[in-house]
Amino acid sequence: MQKERPLSPHLQVYKLPPTALLSILHRGTGVVLSLGTPFLIYWLMQLAAGPAAYAKLEVCLAYTIVQLAIGGWAFALCYHLCNGIRHLVMDTGRGYELNVLRKSDLAVAGGALVLSAIVIGAAWAGGAA
Helix, strand or coil, rough: CCCCCCCCCCCCCCCCHHHHHHHHHHHHHHHHHHHHHHHHHHHHHHHHHHHHHHHHHHHHHCCHHHHHHHEEEEEHHHHHHHHHHHHEEEEEEECHHHHHHHHHHHHHHHHHHHHHHHHHHHHHHHHCC
């Protein structure tokens, strides 16, 4: 007869700190960027091919789901950029104190939201002109 061993606490018991959640989000945005980059390259190729080729692509770009996907990709780019800068600073050995980590968590999340809102707003304004 085997003795029942106690089970280790799992993710349902532990609360992930914001830094861990942002780290997971950083990896996720990296995946989103790698999946979205071929579409960016295709867009640039159509843009370089001339007005007739780009006009065909504009029909696809008019769909709401496509615009939401582009907005999500833009957020992923902005977040990955902001968090990458934070990691570069942390690679110098700075920013590991708990209060600095919390402030940089907020700075990265807020900066990504503001930067992506600016990028998406500029793209939307440029498309409406």
